[in-house]
Each structure stands twice: as C-alpha cells, then as structure tokens.
Amino acid sequence: MTSTLTDSAFLQACRGERPAHTPVWFMRQAGRSLPEYLAIREGTAMLDSCFRTDMVVEITMQPVRRHGVDAAIFFSDIVVPLKAIGVDLDIVPGTGPVVAEPIRSAAQLGQFRDVEPDDVRSITDAVTALVGELGSTPLIGFAGAPFTLASYLVEGGPSRDHRLTKQLMYSDPELWHALLGRMAAIAAQFLRLQVEAGASAIQLFDSWAGHLSLADYETYVKPHSTAVLESVADLGVPRIHFGVGTGELLHAMGDAGADVVGVDWRVPLDDAVRRIGPGKAVQGNLDPTTLFAPTEFVHARAAEIIEAGRAAEGHVFNLGHGVLPATDPDSLTRLVDFVHSYTPTAP
Numbered sequence: 154m155t156s157t158l159t160d161s162a163f164l165q166a167c168r169g170e171r172p173a174h175t176p177v178w179f180m181r182q183a184g185r186s187l188p189e190y191l192a193i194r195e196g197t198a199m200l201d202s203c204f205r206t207d208m209v210v211e212i213t214m215q216p217v218r219r220h221g222v223d224a225a226i227f228f229s230d231i232v233v234p235l236k237a238i239g240v241d242l243d244i245v246p247g248t249g250p251v252v253a254e255p256i257r258s259a260a261q262l263g264q265f266r267d268v269e270p271d272d273v274r275s276i277t278d279a280v281t282a283l284v285g286e287l288g289s290t291p292l293i294g295f296a297g298a299p300f301t302l303a304s305y306l307v308e309g310g311p312s313r314d315h316r317l318t319k320q321l322m323y324s325d326p327e328l329w330h331a332l333l334g335r336m337a338a339i340a341a342q343f344l345r346l347q348v349e350a351g352a353s354a355i356q357l358f359d360s361w362a363g364h365l366s367l368a369d370y371e372t373y374v375k376p377h378s379t380a381v382l383e384s385v386a387d388l389g390v391p392r393i394h395f396g397v398g399t400g401e402l403l404h405a406m407g408d409a410g411a412d413v414v415g416v417d418w419r420v421p422l423d424d425a426v427r428r429i430g431p432g433k434a435v436q437g438n439l440d441p442t443t444l445f446a447p448t449e450f451v452h453a454r455a456a457e458i459i460e461a462g463r464a465a466e467g468h469v470f471n472l473g474h475g476v477l478p479a480t481d482p483d484s485l486t487r488l489v490d491f492v493h494s495y496t497p498t499a500p
Contacts, residue, residue, distance in 0.1 A: 158353055161291050163223040167354060167391035167413050169434050169466035175459050176223035177492040178293070179485060180395075181475030182216040183228045186482055189215050199244040203233050209279035210286065217290060219482060220489045223469075224291045224354070227280060227347065231297025231358055232305065234343040237272040240264060240306075248310060255309035255317070259328050265335040268342040277350040284351035291354055293393070294347030298359035299336035299377040306332070315364045322373050333377040341384035348388045356393040356415070357381055359406070363398025363417075370402050375409050382410030393436060397474055403428040418443075418473030422461035434467030441472045444484045451484065452491045459495055 158164065162172035184190050190212055194202055202208045212228040232242055232250045241253035254261070270277065283292050304318045305311070312318065322329045344355045359378065362370060382392050394406045395415025407414040407429045414433050416425040418440035426435055443454050455470070462468030470492045476485065 157289055158291055161223065161289060161353075163291050163469060164353060164391065166467040166469045167393070167434055169432075171467075174493045175462070175468060175470050175495065175497070177470040177489050178222040178224040178226065179216070179220075179472050179476050180226070182220065182222060182485070183212050183226060184476065185478035186476050186480040186485070187215055187219065188482075189219075199230065199246075200233070200236055203229050204237075204275050206275045206279045206282065209276065210282050213279075213283055213292075214286060216485075217287065220486045221493075222290075222489055224293050225283065225287055226293045226356070227283070227295060227352065229276065229295070231295075231302065231360075233276070234268050234273065234296065234339050235265075235302065235306075237276075238264075238266050238268055238339070242305075245310075250305050251310040252306055256303075256306045256321075256332060259331060262328075262331055262335055265332075265339060268339055268346065270346060273343065273346060277346050280347055280350035280352055292352050293354045293356055294344060294352035295356040295358060296340040296343045296381070297336075298357045298362065298374075298394075298396075299333040299340060299381065300365075300374045301359050301361045302336040302340065303329075303332050304361050306336075312361075315361060318361075319369075322369070326373070329373060330377075333374070334380075337377040337380045337384075340381045344381070344385050345388065348385060348390055352390065354391040354393065355385060356395060357411075359394070359396040359399070362396040362402060362406070363400075365402070367401050367405060370405055375405055378406070379409045386410065391434075395436065400425070400428070404430055407433045413467070413469065415471070416473065422458055422468075423464040426461075426464040429465075432466070434469065435462060435465040436469040436471050438471065438473040439488075441474055441477050441480070444472075444477070444480050444488070448484070448487055451488060455488060455491055456495060459492065459497055463497055 162176035165172040391412045393413040394411035400420040416437035
C-alpha cells in the first residue's frame with residue numbers, strides 16, 4: 154500500500170500517537186553543515202536565496218535526501234515576511250538580521266502592513282513544489298514569534314541582554330503591545346499562506362523568549378503568541394512552539410496553544426514533560442554540541458532522550474537547538490539511522 158502523509162511517523166507523534174519508530178528531524182538541517190548547501194548558496198545573499206523558488210526547493214530537499222529525516226523544514230528565515238512587506242533589513246553574514254531603523258516610536262508601526270499573497274508568491278510556489286517532491290514526507294512551515302521579531306526590530310539586530318527590548322516593554326507597554334500585535338498578525342498571515350500552499354505542520358520560533366521571567370512572558374508575550382497559534386487552529390495542522398532557554402516557560406508556552414512543545418537541551422525531557430503538563434507532545438532535545446563527540450556517546454545520549462520521551466503522549470526527536478555549522482553531516486545521518494532503529498523499553 155502506498156504510504157501517505159497520514160501514515161507519517163512525524164505527524165503521528167505530533168498527534169500524540171505511538172508510531173512504529175521515533176520520528177526525527179533537525180532544526181537548521183537545511184543549511185550550513187552541508188557542502189551541497191554551501192555550493193548552491195555561493196555568491197547568493199541569504200535573503201535573496203529565501204525568495205528564489207528553485208533555490209528554496211533544492212535547499213529544503215538536501216537534508217531529506219542525505220539524512221532520511223522524517224520531515225522537511227522549509228528553507229527560509231524568520232525575518233522573511235518583514236522583508237516581503239518592505240521593512241528595511243538585511244541578514245549580515247556573521248551577525249544575523251540587522252534593521253536599518255530600529256523601532257522607537259508608534260509612528261514607525263505603519264510600515265508593518267498585512268502580508269498579501271503576492272508579497273510571498275515565490276515562497277508559496279516553493280511550498281507547493283516541495284509538497285509534490287516530498288510525497289509522503291511532511292513539510293514544516295514556520296514563522297518567528299512576535300517577541301523574537303519585535304526584539305530584532307527594537308534592538309536593530311541580535312542582542313546579548315535585550316536591554317532596549319525590555320526598556321520599551323516596561324516603559325511604554327502601549328507601544329509594546331501594539332508592536333507585538335502587528336508582529337502576531339504578520340506571523341499568522343505568513344503561516345496560513347504556507348499551510349494553504351501545502352505545509353503539513355507549523356513551528357513558531359521564539360528564539361529569545363528564554364531571556365524573560367515567567368511573569369514577564371505571561372504579561373508581555375504570551376497573549377500575542379497565543380493569537381498566532383489560535384489563528385491557524387482551524388487549519389488542522391500540528392502547531393509546534395519552541396524557544397531557547399525556556400525551561401521556566403515550558404508550561405506557559407504549551408498553554409499558548411501548542412500541540413507540540415519544543416524543548417532545548419537544558420531540561421531533561423521527562424522533567425520537561427512534567428513541567429508542560431498533559432495533552433501535549435514534545436520535541437527535542439539533544440545538545441547540538443554532542444554531535445562532536447564519539448558516535449557511541451552520541452547514540453547513548455540519544456537513547457536516553459528517546460526513553461525520557463516515553464513520558465510524553467508523543468515524541469519527535471530533534472536537537473535542542475539548530476545544527477551547528479561545523480557539524481559532520483555523516484554524524485547526523487548516523488543519528489537518524491540510530492533513532493529509527495532504536496526500540497524503546499516497554500512503558
């Protein structure tokens with residue numbers, strides 16, 4: 154019988170089921186660790202590559218072909234929808250997203266208009282083409298969460314302490330909530346367009362949320378992340394919510410509307426399951442630097458994570474953050490083979 158998306162181990166685990174094998178994919182699997190990625194990207198700026206349909210399709214497919222992962226993640230960047238609506242920003246090699254005019258006043262919010270289908274036509278065309286090429290392998294669409302997008306816009310780029318972000322958050326809550334409301338609308342629109350083009354799941358990345366206390370997250374961030382996740386609830390696809398350093402926020406992030414809560418490597422997965430509470434699947438959570446250890450060590454750690462993941466209603470194996478650029482691609486392939494072949498102990 155022909156395998157279908159419904160049979161996907163990844164989607165089964167997201168639904169809280171027990172597939173025949175533990176599904177695995179890697180954040181940043183399509184990218185800097187692959188020589189074929191470096192070859193195709195040579196001479197093309199990051200943001201330019203995100204708007205080229207042929208390049209997006211090829212880069213997204215590369216780790217699926219090489220590693221045999223259970224899901225593809227759409228090659229893009231969290232600032233792409235902002236660029237698509239005309240925000241003056243760029244991704245600077247070695248630095249990350251850099252914004253020309255950081256947000257300081259309400260007068261600047263007018264630039265954050267709705268995302269229209271024509272703004273991202275080359276991107277949704279890539280999604281549709283990928284769905285045809287991937288067959289029974291699901292495609293994950295994604296967007297940046299409101300807090301992380303707002304932080305880039307306020308800081309003007311990456312930040313170690315998020316001082317300007319928190320300064321605005323505390324000193325002008327009206328402007329803060331207006332800004333996050335616009336970011337939530339843009340993220341929701343971008344996710345919906347990806348799912349309508351064929352994506353089988355979505356992930357909301359709140360990369361910087363771990364810099365917040367639980368009280369600040371609940372007050373200043375969670376309502377807007379909830380708005381994004383609720384906006385795509387009617388589409389019937391699994392919603393994954395992930396942040397870095399968010400051990401104290403795990404329950405709140407799940408409560409924001411996630412079906413699957415991503416966990417970084419700092420919290421043991423079975424402990425994370427208890428923090429999150431019932432009714433959620435989990436994703437994670439091997440430390441990306443573990444992949445530089447001997448294979449036997451990597452696989453022993455992976456086995457521990459799979460066993461800990463049995464505490465959840467569903468478990469998708471992943472790293473606790475993205476693949477590091479210097480990672481040996483063969484170590485990822487070996488890890489996929491190990492996760493697929495590993496038989497957990499009886500529950």
